[in-house]
Amino acid sequence: MPMMMVVRASLERALNLALSHDPRARQRLQSVREKCFRLSVPELPEPITVFFQETSVQLLGPEYESVDGSVTVALHDLAELQDASAVTRMIQQGRISIAGDPVFAQQAAQVFLQINVDWEEAFADAFGDVPGYWLAQGIDRLKGAMPKAEQMQKRVSEFLTQESTLAASPVFFALLEDDVKALERRLSALEKRIKDME
Amino acid sequence: MKKHDDSTHFGFKTVAKDEKANMVAGVFHSVAGKYDLMNDVMSFGIHRLWKRFTIDCSGVRRGQKVLDLAGGTGDLAAKFSRMVGPTGEVVLADINDSMLKVGRDKLRDMGIVGNVKYVQADAEKLPFPDDTFDCITIAFGLRNVTDKDAALRSMLRVLKPGGRLLVLEFSKPVLEPLSKAYDMYSFHIMPRMGEWIANDKDSYQYLAESIRMHPDQDTLKDMMEEAGFGSVEYHNLTGGIVALHRGYKF
Numbered sequence A: 001m002p003m004m005m006v007v008r009a010s011l012e013r014a015l016n017l018a019l020s021h022d023p024r025a026r027q028r029l030q031s032v033r034e035k036c037f038r039l040s041v042p043e044l045p046e047p048i049t050v051f052f053q054e055t056s057v058q059l060l061g062p063e064y065e066s067v068d069g070s071v072t073v074a075l076h077d078l079a080e081l082q083d084a085s086a087v088t089r090m091i092q093q094g095r096i097s098i099a100g101d102p103v104f105a106q107q108a109a110q111v112f113l114q115i116n117v118d119w120e121e122a123f124a125d126a127f128g129d130v131p132g133y134w135l136a137q138g139i140d141r142l143k144g145a146m147p148k149a150e151q152m153q154k155r156v157s158e159f160l161t162q163e164s165t166l167a168a169s170p171v172f173f174a175l176l177e178d179d180v181k182a183l184e185r186r187l188s189a190l191e192k193r194i195k196d197m198e
Numbered sequence B: 001m002k003k004h005d006d007s008t009h010f011g012f013k014t015v016a017k018d019e020k021a022n023m024v025a026g027v028f029h030s031v032a033g034k035y036d037l038m039n040d041v042m043s044f045g046i047h048r049l050w051k052r053f054t055i056d057c058s059g060v061r062r063g064q065k066v067l068d069l070a071g072g073t074g075d076l077a078a079k080f081s082r083m084v085g086p087t088g089e090v091v092l093a094d095i096n097d098s099m100l101k102v103g104r105d106k107l108r109d110m111g112i113v114g115n116v117k118y119v120q121a122d123a124e125k126l127p128f129p130d131d132t133f134d135c136i137t138i139a140f141g142l143r144n145v146t147d148k149d150a151a152l153r154s155m156l157r158v159l160k161p162g163g164r165l166l167v168l169e170f171s172k173p174v175l176e177p178l179s180k181a182y183d184m185y186s187f188h189i190m191p192r193m194g195e196w197i198a199n200d201k202d203s204y205q206y207l208a209e210s211i212r213m214h215p216d217q218d219t220l221k222d223m224m225e226e227a228g229f230g231s232v233e234y235h236n237l238t239g240g241i242v243a244l245h246r247g248y249k250f
Ligand SMILES: C[S@@+](CC[C@H](N)C(=O)[O-])C[C@H]1O[C@@H](n2cnc3c(N)ncnc32)[C@H](O)[C@@H]1O
Pocket: B024, B028, B039, B069, B070, B071, B072, B073, B074, B075, B093, B094, B095, B096, B099, B121, B122, B123, B124, B138, B139, B140, B141, B144, B145, B146
């Protein structure tokens, strides 16, 4: 757990650095403010849980239970998401599922997919001019190798909207099951207290 | 001659119950200015991870009311303030006005205003109506409280039904070698660091002693159940050097 916490804390810093240098981030964050989104990729050691704030995000751990929406998808299926026509089939096959408001999930994805930062300036602020320049070059190369943000965003939103029309997902049932179990525990504790009082 | 149950521990010393609060106050008045720096130095920054885990287990969401009790310089209150948003409220309560002042200035410098209230309060007699808060946290505070049972009962009273209490506190390391290394650190190195960095050996000696005198994981769990909390469980952090206890009001 401590290792994951350190990773989470570092990732949170990096994301917040990017968001703080993106002039439009605040606007995107506004629509998801004080909401929590969880992306579960079974191959990753833990789900990514993002709590959106006015100007920044907090990355929370798997113990946090008050999520507003979540998406579960296998790592190899993430790439398949690029093909919008495959998404419905993937949902029907139970390979992707979504819980909560699909519009929220779409907005949550947009916060990151639309990040637009002058990396050279951002890294220069954080690390000094020369390392900043080299880091920014690295980011540019990485971006060249990735599909365009708008393309990704379109695909994600298409898949999320399609999912909303389908029946409740396995993730939804898993979350519901957790809630029911928690409720059961509370009820039995309450029963015990009532018995003790009698 | 004082009766036995009129006495309590102040670190390893036995003192009259009505003296402890003043002595603890002396410690925290003295460390307030350097508290955050010392916290980072002495825990190697790990206290931030312990607090992160506390936030994870809080389940706090927008619109809720949270009490950060013995909140001192407000690390948890700052995080909660952003999570509950303008429709929620965070109360940072501490018995010590020096710590509260450092906390208030820090949060203001972080741009956190509007949904945080600062209240000088004793954990044993919380000045809030019944059923007020969705979540109460007390981080590294309970061991300084004179009557812990009274404090736990007071917290239960001001929690809403369904609300939860999170107690983050030093505890008992689960492995013997770790326990020895930790003792060596807290009794030999911690007071020295206190002397060098904060010029205050005695306060840090008290902190080390109070850690050792604090109830272990299972004892604290029993105390919480005794006070009326339900579904009490704990997680050991860093090998039990610290434990996070969670209990609900039903
Ligand atoms: C070690 S500090 C912890 C501060 C903060 N919660 C943190 O984790 O950084 C302990 C705090 O408990 C406060 N305290 C001690 N006795 C208290 C009591 N009876 N009621 C409320 N606060 C108390 C002290 O004033 C001090 O600010």
